[in-house]
Amino acid sequence: MKKGIHYKLISADAKGIGFNFKEVWKYRDLIFLLVKREFVSRYKQTILGPAWAIIQPLLTTIVFTFIFGNVAKLADCGAVPTFLFYMCGNIAWQFFAGCLSGTANTFVLHRGMMGKVYFPRLCVPISTVLSRMISFGIQAVMFIVFLVIYLFIPQYKIGINAYVLMAPVLILQMAILGMGVGVIISAATTKYRDLQFLVGFGVSLWMYATPVAYSMSLFKSSRALYLIARANPMSPIIEMMRYGFLGPDAGSVDWLSYGWSWIFTLAVLVLGVLLFNKVERNFMDTV
Amino acid sequence: MSEEILRIEHVSKKYRLGMIGGTTLRDEIKRKWAKHRGLEDPTAKIGSDFEGKIGDEFYALDDVSFSVDQGERIGIIGHNGAGKSTLLKLISRITAPSAGSIEMNGRIASMLEVGTGFHPELSGRENIYMNGAILGMTKAEIDKKIEDIIEFSECRRFIDTPVKRYSSGMYVKLAFSVAAHLDSEIMIMDEVLAVGDMAFQRKCIEKMSQVSETEGRTILYVSHNMNTIRQLCNRCIVLDHGRLVFNGDVEEAISIYLGHNSKEYSSCIEVTPSMRSPLWPDPQVSIERIFAESPDGIISFGEKLRFRVEICNRKETDEELFLRIAVRTGAGAAVSMATTPKKIRVPANDECFVAIQLDTAQLVPGSYMLTFALVEGGALGFDSNVDVLSDVYSFSILATPEFNHGAAWNTQWWGNLAISDLEVEQN
Numbered sequence: 001m002k003k004g005i006h007y008k009l010i011s012a013d014a015k016g017i018g019f020n021f022k023e024v025w026k027y028r029d030l031i032f033l034l035v036k037r038e039f040v041s042r043y044k045q046t047i048l049g050p051a052w053a054i055i056q057p058l059l060t061t062i063v064f065t066f067i068f069g070n071v072a073k074l075a076d077c078g079a080v081p082t083f084l085f086y087m088c089g090n091i092a093w094q095f096f097a098g099c100l101s102g103t104a105n106t107f108v109l110h111r112g113m114m115g116k117v118y119f120p121r122l123c124v125p126i127s128t129v130l131s132r133m134i135s136f137g138i139q140a141v142m143f144i145v146f147l148v149i150y151l152f153i154p155q156y157k158i159g160i161n162a163y164v165l166m167a168p169v170l171i172l173q174m175a176i177l178g179m180g181v182g183v184i185i186s187a188a189t190t191k192y193r194d195l196q197f198l199v200g201f202g203v204s205l206w207m208y209a210t211p212v213a214y215s216m217s218l219f220k221s222s223r224a225l226y227l228i229a230r231a232n233p234m235s236p237i238i239e240m241m242r243y244g245f246l247g248p249d250a251g252s253v254d255w256l257s258y259g260w261s262w263i264f265t266l267a268v269l270v271l272g273v274l275l276f277n278k279v280e281r282n283f284m285d286t287v
Numbered sequence: 288m289s290e291e292i293l294r295i296e297h298v299s300k301k302y303r304l305g306m307i308g309g310t311t312l313r314d315e316i317k318r319k320w321a322k323h324r325g326l327e328d329p330t331a332k333i334g335s336d337f338e339g340k341i342g343d344e345f346y347a348l349d350d351v352s353f354s355v356d357q358g359e360r361i362g363i364i365g366h367n368g369a370g371k372s373t374l375l376k377l378i379s380r381i382t383a384p385s386a387g388s389i390e391m392n393g394r395i396a397s398m399l400e401v402g403t404g405f406h407p408e409l410s411g412r413e414n415i416y417m418n419g420a421i422l423g424m425t426k427a428e429i430d431k432k433i434e435d436i437i438e439f440s441e442c443r444r445f446i447d448t449p450v451k452r453y454s455s456g457m458y459v460k461l462a463f464s465v466a467a468h469l470d471s472e473i474m475i476m477d478e479v480l481a482v483g484d485m486a487f488q489r490k491c492i493e494k495m496s497q498v499s500e501t502e503g504r505t506i507l508y509v510s511h512n513m514n515t516i517r518q519l520c521n522r523c524i525v526l527d528h529g530r531l532v533f534n535g536d537v538e539e540a541i542s543i544y545l546g547h548n549s550k551e552y553s554s555c556i557e558v559t560p561s562m563r564s565p566l567w568p569d570p571q572v573s574i575e576r577i578f579a580e581s582p583d584g585i586i587s588f589g590e591k592l593r594f595r596v597e598i599c600n601r602k603e604t605d606e607e608l609f610l611r612i613a614v615r616t617g618a619g620a621a622v623s624m625a626t627t628p629k630k631i632r633v634p635a636n637d638e639c640f641v642a643i644q645l646d647t648a649q650l651v652p653g654s655y656m657l658t659f660a661l662v663e664g665g666a667l668g669f670d671s672n673v674d675v676l677s678d679v680y681s682f683s684i685l686a687t688p689e690f691n692h693g694a695a696w697n698t699q700w701w702g703n704l705a706i707s708d709l710e711v712e713q714n
Contacts, residue, residue, distance in 0.1 A: 006472065010380060010389040030420035037406050037417060044408045116400040117421055118380035281383040284376070285302060 024120045034127035039134065053135045054142050057094055061087040064213060074214035078249030079157035081150050085250050087143055088242050089212040092174065095136040096234060097203045099178025102128040104185040104199045107283050114284065121280040122273070125186070129179050136171070147245065159247020166244055170237050173265055177233060180268035187272075187279040210234045216252055230254060233261035291392070292505050293355040293378070293473060298387035300348040300373050300529075347373040349529040350387070357393075357472070358503040360496070362510070362520035362537065364544045369526040371509045375399055375475050378507070393472025393505070396422055398463070400477070407451035411442055411461055414450050418465045432468045439494070440464035441487070460487055467494050474498075477509045489699065492519050513541050513618045517653070518699045542585070542654050542683040545617045554579045556679055564675035572606050572633060573674045574659055575599045584682040588652050588690045592645040592682065598661065600633040607632050608673060609662045612645055615678065617654030622703045630664065651696050651705045652686040 024031075043049045061083065069075040069082040077085045103125035107114070110124055150156050189195045207213070209232050216239050219229040229235050236258040242251030348370045355361055363371050377384050379397035405414045415436055419429040429436075437443050440461045442453075450458060466474070474495070492515055498504045510516055516523065516537065523540030525533035533543050556577040560568070580593035600606050607630035614622040625645055633639050645657075656678040662670050690696070691705070 006391075006393045008391050010377070010383065010391075011387075026425075027420070027423070029416075029424075029426040032426075033417050033420045036413075037409065041406055041408050113421070115381060117397055118395070119421055119423065284382040 024122055024126070027120055027123050030119060031123050031127045031130065034123065035131045035134070038127065038131045050138070053138045057087070057091050057139050058142070060094070061090050064090060068213045074218060076215035076217045077246070079155075080159075080246045080250040081153075081156045084143075084146060084150055084158070084246060085215075085242065086213075087146060088245055088250070089238050091136065091139045091143055092170075092238055092241050093207060093210065093212045093234075094139075095132055095171070096174040096178045096237075097207070098132040098135070099129050099175055100182045100185075101199055101203055102132060103179050103182030105189065105196065106183070106186040107190045107279070108186075108193075108196065111284070122276060125179055125183055125276075128182075129175050132178075133171075133175065143245075157247070157249075158245075159249065160245055161243075161247065163240060163244030163253065166240055170241055173262065174234075174237060176269050177265045180265065180272040183272035183276045184268065187275040187283075190279055190283040206232075206234065211238055215250075230257040231260065233264040236261050290357045291354055292357040293392070294390045295354065295374075295378070296352050296388050296390075298348055298351050298374075298377060298384045298389060299346055300370075300377060300382075301385040302345045302347055346529045348377070348384075351526075351529075351531045352387075353524060353531060353534050355505055355507070357505055358499060359522055360499050360506040360508065360520045362508050362516040362523040362540070363526065364510070364513075364516060364523060364540060365526035366544075368528075370529040371526055372399070372477055373529075374526070375477055375507065375509060378473075379475055391473065394423065394470070395473045395475060396466055396469040396471035397475040398466045398477065399475070405450055405458070405462065408449055410449055411440075411446040411453070412437075415461070415465055418462060419469070422466060422469055423471070424469060428470065436464045436468050439467065439490075456484060456487070463487075463491055467491070467498070471504070473505045473507065475507045478511065488515070492699070495519055513545075513654075514616075514620075514698055516541065518697065538652065538654075538683070538685065541617065545654050545681060554581070558676060558679075562676050562679055564672075564677055567672055567675055570661070570674040571602045572598065572600045572608060572661060574661060574676060575638065577659060577676075577680065579680060581682065584680075585685060586647065586682060587685050588650075588687045589648045590684075592647060594643050594645070594680075596641045596643060596659065597638060598631070598633050598641065599638040600635060603635050605632060605635050609664060609670070610641060610643065611660045611662050612643075613658040613660065614650065615656045615658065616703055617656060617681065617683075619656075619678075620703075622650065622655065626662070647684060649704050649706065650684055651698065651701075651703050652684045652690060653698065653703060654681060654683040655703075656681045 039050075043052065046052060048055065064086040065075075065083050069086060075082045075085050106121070106124045106128070114121060114124075147158065147160075151158055151160075185195055185199060209228065211219070211229065216229060216235065219226045236254050239251045240253055240258065243253050244251070351370075351374065363374065365371050375397065376382050376399065378389060378391070379395055379399065381397075381399075405418060409417065412433070415433060416426065416429055420426070437446055440457075440463075442457050442461050445453065445457065450461070453461070466476075476495075495506055495508075496519060499506050506519070508516070508519055520537055522535065523533070523537045524531060525540050525543050533540050556579070558573070558575055558577070563570075563573075574596055576597040578595040578597075580595075586592065596610065598608075598610075609627050609630055611624060611626040613624045616622055627641075627643070631639070631641055657680040658675065658677045659679060660675045661673040663673050664670050686696075696705070
């Protein structure tokens with residue numbers, strides 16, 4: 001057979017990592033439409049519509065501020081308003097958790113569509129992450145509005161500094177980490193549905209191992225706890241985010257931990273894509 | 288023109304019986320642990336030993352090979368479970384084969400289902416973009432074709448309404464329109480037309496024939512409707528239990544699929560109670576046997592079919608009845624009827640043989656089924672059935688070079704009856 005531009009060979013013995021980024025790029029319009037579809041369908045038949053993107057984290061932040069901040073006094077943030085302290089950590093964490101749990105059920109949720117037509121399967125998790133990013137963007141605007149308001153209240157001291165510029169890098173890293181872990185889980189759930197139930201539990205457990213509801217400084221009392229907290233790849237991300245926006249009272253910068261966090265993130269990404277690639281060939285038979 | 292575009296070589300697809308989706312992590316660990324200690328598999332079903340390991344496997348496709356040239360329109364037929372859909376799934380890359388390889392030299396547009404990715408909340412127009420993108424079109428390509436798509440779908444009035452308000456017919460029309468306007472070299476369709484109305488079905492077939500002829504696109508089409516297969520395809524593949532049993536001429540393929548295989552053909556039909564129509568279950572006067580003279584159920588156009596029918600009368604009185612033969616197409620559509628000109632006399636408590644001859648000169652080539660019936664002529668022109676044997680005899684008529692002066696007969700438009708040529712007087 002003469003090999004034309006659209007030549008393709010499907011063979012029973014998969015050879016190596018035939019991952020095709022070019023193909024995903026070709027389907028970018030599909031990714032865009034999937035994002036749109038997810039967004040439109042999420043807020044259809046709700047009265048408040050996209051306002052929910054703001055209300056949800058706002059309510060969680062208020063609850064956190066009250067319970068963890070005022071009652072349990074877990075927020076060790078000096079002159080930085082507790083409300084901002086929690087909002088910063090919360091929005092960032094919700095973004096990460098959303099990416100993770102959203103991509104974790106890729107195959108199970110979209111099997112109807114995937115069972116009928118071929119398109120690069122990776123389009124679905126990518127679109128999930130992008131749609132989370134839009135929600136995150138809306139929430140970030142809300143956070144900045146609150147930040148500016150608090151800047152004008154003299155009793156609070158907010159030490160916003162140059163680490164703010166790290167924010168895009170941190171967001172990207174959270175997206176990669178969330179998608180990587182999610183994709184690994186999605187690849188495993190095609191065969192073992194058990195993991196589906198673990199995801200929700202695992203994510204909230206992970207949150208408590210991350211300084212979201214409290215400050216990193218609380219871990220310092222115990223060597224073991226502090227080590228675990230530093231080994232958690234999400235900790236330095238949240239901490240650096242707070243450091244940049246709210247100042248040294250609210251967060252910290254730990255380059256060793258942060259470096260490890262990147263290594264972990266990239267390893268998860270590579271593993272996730274490899275696993276996903278392996279599963280996508282045959283998942284329709286098991287899912 | 289006749290360039291090879293798709294080649295399928297020794298493709299098999301294996302499934303594990305009873306295990307699909309049924310594994311949990313716990314079972315898997317148990318199995319690994321048992322294997323590690325050399326014990327038997329604790330999750331295996333009791334009593335499955337005698338079948339051994341191989342018994343757990345099932346070949347949906349078994350060593351299938353064929354190739355397709357550009358511009359061909361291939362019909363894929365076979366009974367349920369023959370592996371048709373599995374084959375299409377492999378070609379459209381939804382799942383990978385267990386053995387063998389598939390090579391293709393073009394993009395594929397597959398319609399294994401209508402409206403894949405349609406979201407009920409989105410409008411028709413938005414769904415066109417969504418569906419197009421899933422099928423591999425870019426936004427710019429859809430922009431260029433959206434007017435044609437909307438026009439073809441006949442849904443212009445509702446195009447900005449959410450598709451959840453559409454009727455299922457409109458849904459199909461819209462979905463088909465998107466797929467028909469794709470820029471692909473190979474089109475794959477799995478019975479998608481079954482839902483649309485007749486007019487739209489015909490429009491779709493025309494559209495597909497047109498894109499195949501003018502743009503040289505290749506079509507793979509699965510259907511149980513032999514009429515559409517006849518009309519659209521120029522070659523057929525017959526699958527049976529995962530194996531390719533025939534690859535070639537459409538009429539021949541259809542007769543193989545409908546079971547007119549010479550091996551299975553029997554020229555004597557012994558009537559059993561189950562063959563009788565349930566409306567007339569236990570007739571006093573009945574057809575007992577039908578002997579067909581044709582050796583294989585295949586005749587050429589214009590030939591006559593001869594039968595000897597044995598009729599039995601269990602009544603104490605002589606009976607006089609008509610014998611009637613109703614003709615239906617292989618797909619089950621009524622064509623016509625022929626009856627004996629006079630009543631047949633069957634003596635009391637006796638049986639008789641009738642030799643009859645069915646002139647098929649007006650039936651166009653294709654496959655047909657015959658229903659034999661005994662009919663009582665009543666008063667006032669009413670008649671009532673006494674014994675009805677539905678679709679007991681099937682046969683195929685092959686085209687001769689003279690038929691229709693050598694041109695193809697389009698059943699979809701012209702039906703199954705050939706009337707004699709027009710008489711022409713030119714002045």
